[in-house]
Amino acid sequence: xxxxxxxxxxxxxxxxxxxxxxxxxxxxxxxxxxxxxxxxxxxxxxxxxxxxxxxxxxxxxxxxxxxxxxxxxxxxxxxxxxxxxxxxxxxxxxxxxxxxxxxxxxxxxxxxxxxxxxxxxxxxxxxxxxxxxxxxxxxxxxxxxxxxxxxxxxxxxxxxxxxxxxxxxxxxxxxxxxxxxxxxxxxxxxxxxxxxx
Amino acid sequence: xxxxxxxxxxxxxxxxxxxxxxxxxxxxxxxxxxxxxxxxxxxxxxxxxxxxxxxxxxxxxxxxxxxxxxxxxxxxxxxxxxxxxxxxxxxxxxxxxxxxxxxxxxxxxxxxxxxxxxxxxxxxxxxxxxxxxxxxxxxxxxxxxxxxxxxxxxxxxxxxxxxxxxxxxxxxxxxxxxxxxxxxxxxxxxxxxxxxxxxxxxxxxxxxxxxxxxxxxxxxxxxxxxxxxxxxxxxxxxxxxxxxxxxxxxxxxxxxx
Numbered sequence: 017x018x019x020x021x022x023x024x025x026x027x028x029x030x031x032x033x034x035x036x037x038x039x040x041x042x043x044x045x046x047x048x049x050x051x052x053x054x055x056x057x058x059x060x061x062x063x064x065x066x067x068x069x070x071x072x073x074x075x076x077x078x079x080x081x082x083x084x085x086x087x088x089x090x091x092x093x094x095x096x097x098x099x100x101x102x103x104x105x106x107x108x109x110x111x112x113x114x115x116x117x118x119x120x121x122x123x124x125x126x127x128x129x130x131x132x133x134x135x136x137x138x139x140x141x142x143x144x145x146x147x148x149x150x151x152x153x154x155x156x157x158x159x160x161x162x163x164x165x166x167x168x169x170x171x172x173x174x175x176x177x178x179x180x181x182x183x184x185x186x187x188x189x190x191x192x193x194x195x196x197x198x199x200x201x202x203x204x205x206x207x208x209x210x211x212x213x
Numbered sequence: 214x215x216x217x218x219x220x221x222x223x224x225x226x227x228x229x230x231x232x233x234x235x236x237x238x239x240x241x242x243x244x245x246x247x248x249x250x251x252x253x254x255x256x257x258x259x260x261x262x263x264x265x266x267x268x269x270x271x272x273x274x275x276x277x278x279x280x281x282x283x284x285x286x287x288x289x290x291x292x293x294x295x296x297x298x299x300x301x302x303x304x305x306x307x308x309x310x311x312x313x314x315x316x317x318x319x320x321x322x323x324x325x326x327x328x329x330x331x332x333x334x335x336x337x338x339x340x341x342x343x344x345x346x347x348x349x350x351x352x353x354x355x356x357x358x359x360x361x362x363x364x365x366x367x368x369x370x371x372x373x374x375x376x377x378x379x380x381x382x383x384x385x386x387x388x389x390x391x392x393x394x395x396x397x398x399x400x401x402x403x404x405x406x407x408x409x410x411x412x413x414x415x416x417x418x419x420x421x422x423x424x425x426x427x428x429x430x431x432x433x434x435x436x437x438x439x440x441x442x443x444x445x446x447x448x449x450x451x452x453x454x455x456x457x458x459x460x461x462x463x464x465x466x467x468x469x470x
Contacts, residue, residue, distance in 0.1 A: 037440070077348070077356050108312075114353045140312060149280040149314050173283050175348060175356035203416075207354040208281040211312035 035147010038166060038200035042067075042157040043145040047106065047135040050122050055104060055135055057157070064159050065102045066191055068093070068184060070169075071143060071209055072105040072134060073115035073151040074124030077175045078206035082152060083128040086178060088169055089152070090131045096188050100159075103132040108143030110212035115151075140211040150206035156187045156197075164191050167202030245271045245349040248359050252367045253375040259329040259365060262378040263287055263300075263345065265322065271351045272318035275305035277451065278414040278424060279316040282354070285347035287327065292339060294332030301326040303381045304454060304464050307411065307429060315425040317413050324378040331365075339365040386453055386465030393469045400437045400449055400469055407433040409456035419447045 036042065046056045060067050070089060073079055082088040093103040109116030115124075116138060125134055137143055146155060146166075156165035165187035170179030183202055190197045247266040252259055265273055265285060274282035289297050302325060305317040329341070346358040391404040404410055411429040414421065414437075421427065422438035429435075439445050449469040456462050 075353060077354055110311075144312055147313075149312070174346075175283075201420075204280075205283065206281060207350065208310050208314045208316070209312055210352075211310070211314075213311050 035145070035149075036155070036163050036166065038163050038197070040163045042155070042161050042163055043142070045137075045142040045145070047137055047142060049133040049135050050118055050125060053133075055133060058161075060102050061157070061159055061161050065100055066096075066159055066164075066188065067157040068101060068103045068188070069146065069148075069155040069157070070103065070105045071148040071151050071153040072107045073109055073207060073210060074107075074121060074128065075115035076151040076207035079115075079151050081175055081178075082169060083130075085176070087129075088178070088182070090129065092169075092182060092185050092188075093131050095185065096192075097131075099188075099192055101188060105130065105132060105134045106137050106142060106148075107134065108137040108140045108148060109210040110140060111138050113210035113212075116210060138212070140209070143209055143211065148209050150204040151209060152206055153204040153209070154184050156184060156191065158191055164197050165200050166204070168204045171202070173203075173205035244268065245351070245355055246273070246347060246357055248345050248361065250343070250361050250363060251371045251374050251378075252363055252365065253372040254366055257331070257333075259331065260375050260379065261327045261329060261363065262375045263325040263327065263343075264374075264378075265319075265324075265345075265347065267319070267321055267323070267349065270320070271349045272308065272316075272320050273323050273347055273349055275302060275317040275319060275413075276300075276416060277305065277317040278416050278418070278421075279318075280314045281316055282318075282348050282350060285323070285325070285345060287325070288344040288346070289329075290342040290344075291329070292341065294334075295341070296330045298328040298330070301379075301382045303378075304383055304452065305413065307413075309425055313423075313425045315428070324381065326375070326378050326382055341365065383452060383464045383466060386467045390455060390463065390465070391453055391467070393467065395449070395469050398439050398441060398445075400439065402435040402437070402453065404433050404453075404455050406458060407455045408458045410435040411454040411456075412437060413452040413454070415450040417447070418449050418451070419445050 044058045046054050048054050107121055111117060121134055152169055154169050158164045167183060169184055171181045172179035187197045245268045249264045251262045274284045276284040287300060305319055308316045308318045341363040342360055344358060344360045348354055348356045391402055394401045402410060402412060409431050412435055420440040422440050427437050452464060452466050454464040
């Protein structure tokens with residue numbers, strides 16, 4: 017029975033997911049936050065941190081769903097922040113595209129009461145190195161630098177209702193317990209990342 | 214936060230029996246999307262054409278393998294004894310966005326076809342509320358929903374529109390039109406003599422290496438690379454579009470076990 021349910025979950029984790037996959041080495045990056053402070057993935061990993069990446073666009077309805085209608089991201093971060101987990105939101109939107117630019121994101125940081133840093137990647141190089149497709153698109157990186165989870169935040173891809181399973185919370189719990197992540201890959205959902213043309 | 218338009222409009226009242234080839238129409242609108250429904254009814258079935266008219270450059274999503282968005286849905290509040298068939302979808306187009314993001318979408322208009330089945334003893338006027346939900350995107354994405362109420366039996370013309378919508382729904386791919394060969398890490402599709410092929414996988418299926426690169430080719434052979442690992446042996450379902458050398462285009466659904 018468990019085999020069947022696992023198979024079913026794997027089938028749902030479907031196609032067209034270029035970029036990193038679970039087990040890959042996470043591409044290093046250094047990106048500035050809205051205050052100009054640089055955040056280096058390798059430095060966090062050297063400190064033994066587990067890193068969660070959330071692709072972000074403040075004007076995407078799915079980001080609003082998880083930051084305004086509910087507070088999925090902040091609440092998930094708060095559950096794990098004292099357990100060595102760093103959460104970084106990354107906006108890979110190009111200048112002039114929806115939700116891009118420092119000013120818009122400063123306002124969003126305030127409106128959404130973000131509990132974690134928001135990094136800007138207007139060239140989209142970091143987003144594309146991970147294969148980030150949607151906002152949100154979630155990645156969990158173990159302290160050894162390997163990808164533990166990629167995909168959706170939860171199992172409801174609508175713009176207005178919420179799933180029963182928080183995939184990121186499950187992945188973090190497994191990583192912290194030293195166990196394999198039961199569902200290391202799901203299909204991300206949301207708006208497309210607004211990369212440069 | 215969401216675009217809601219609950220101004221359901223029902224037009225056309227009728228009498229006691231379903232009339233062959235009679236049709237009704239209901240409509241509601243939002244900025245990017247205008248929604249309407251046309252109905253044709255016979256003695257034992259009702260066929261609804263759910264129509265989404267899109268403002269310029271906006272798109273809706275098809276229920277296939279996409280990197281973003283989600284397809285429209287229709288939630289029916291059926292009276293007792295009624296049942297509904299699945300939504301049937303026309304052939305979408307590929308939309309490749311910067312960053313290699315691939316979606317299968319509809320521009321301009323989308324007409325979904327759905328059969329409703331009344332109970333044997335159905336008679337009299339019947340109202341069927343339907344909530345239609347969608348995500349429309351252009352540079353930005355806007356979710357929307359609206360409620361329409363179908364009034365049956367329908368009483369005016371419009372059957373042609375429903376029949377045209379049904380005619381646009383792809384059927385099964387004729388076995389002779391293409392050959393699918395599944396290997397350990399690829400699915401090879403060959404349609405001898407084709408000028409071009411486009412493969413649109415279903416949303417559930419094996420993980421693919423790069424559908425944006427592999428999903429369409431000039432020529433008569435297409436090779437879809439499968440990602441190794443668990444789930445790689447899952448059946449591949451989807452839609453194949455064949456562009457013929459004479460300029461014609463045909464399409465149909467397939468399953469590769």
